């Protein structure tokens with residue numbers, strides 16, 4: 001495309017020339033003959049002429065198909081230049097603001113030319129300049145911990161219990177950043193992977209998670225935690241070397257290096273930035289793991305997602321194996337899950353768009369939120385409240401749509417006094433001793449539990465709302481493990 005740039009400043013000319021050639025066939029128009037000669041000598045196509053005269057543009061062969069950029073330094077009005085251009089038939093005209101601040105005069109001038117578009121050099125630079133500076137900052141952070149880990153014999157990358165895709169992918173990514181193999185950097189957890197979809201990921205990507213004991217910690221020279229902070233392990237870890245996490249920052253531990261970004265949707269997003277900043281090769285396996293991690297921690301970019309998550313996703317997408325991601329997502333329905341859904345449906349009660357159910361004894365916690373998620377898909381259901389007995393505890397999972405009231409408030413309202421309860425607007429979980437539940441809510445038989453839960457939901461939803469905001473919003477609290 002042909003482009004004519006009307007400029008006064010040599011720096012602006014050189015910048016545009018570097019940025020736009022060879023994408024655009026550009027010629028510069030300057031008033032100063034000496035400047036035009038200097039540019040010409042530097043190999044930049046330039047000519048001298050009066051930018052306020054129509055014939056200048058006619059000589060330059062400006063047509064409606066020519067893109068015209070007019071530099072506005074703010075000192076002199078560009079009105080007469082724009083008039084001459086309009087008279088010469090130019091319609092693709094841009095005013096490039098390079099002044100400190102757009103002047104009132106420039107604004108008035110632009111208002112008179114509605115077909116002219118405004119660009120600001122500062123705004124155009126901002127994104128890429130901040131991006132480059134951010135990458136430089138990240139690079140120096142990463143290089144610091146890389147150096148610190150370099151001379152260690154054995155490194156432990158520690159994940160939270162029952163590691164999820166974000167933890168697994170982050171473990172792989174950190175190992176690549178440390179330039180280590182599976183024998184010199186162990187990915188470990190105190191409780192291994194149990195959920196079917198996480199097992200599937202670990203198998204498909206051949207990620208081995210070593211089972212740890214408190215004693216085995218002594219075998220390692222350096223310890224890093226990813227997707228979790230050391231307070232999670234009680235007093236087990238007094239001091240670690242590196243923490244990378246996206247959960248709210250906690251205190252009560254010592255670490256040499258940390259990168260904690262609670263506004264990020266996943267730890268894999270932070271590690272994508274680390275890999276990009278240091279130009280570490282991202283293998284297809286790692287890209288696939290990280291892409292899946294971002295998708296799963298952000299519920300496919302629909303929860304707690306920021307710009308960085310979207311950027312990391314876009315960056316990883318072409319590097320990953322989409323067929324493998326699909327396979328990992330797979331059919332989430334297993335026979336075991338379906339059996340528990342069936343039990344939920346059989347015990348369930350539907351009352352005012354609330355579906356309450358009790359699935360009885362379950363071998364694992366995760367079946368309870370699975371059934372709650374499943375039931376929320378039913379037509380006309382706005383809330384699902386599901387419980388199950390796991391060992392000697394009752395696990396209660398709450399899901400809702402439309403955020404009419406906060407699920408986290410619901411579980412706190414009824415269960416904080418007898419157990420653990422927490423969550424955010426759309427998802428919440430409570431874990432209480434079964435005895436304490438029976439004492440407080442008096443179900444005579446287990447078959448009455450669903451009815452009790454329905455009562456609690458109805459009462460809660462009819463209570464006047466105090467302090468809790470009515471409108472949808474982002475709850476600050478986040479479940480400690482996704483799917484809770």
Ligand SMILES: [Mn+2]
Nearest residue numbers: 166227267297
């Ligand atoms: Mn995570």
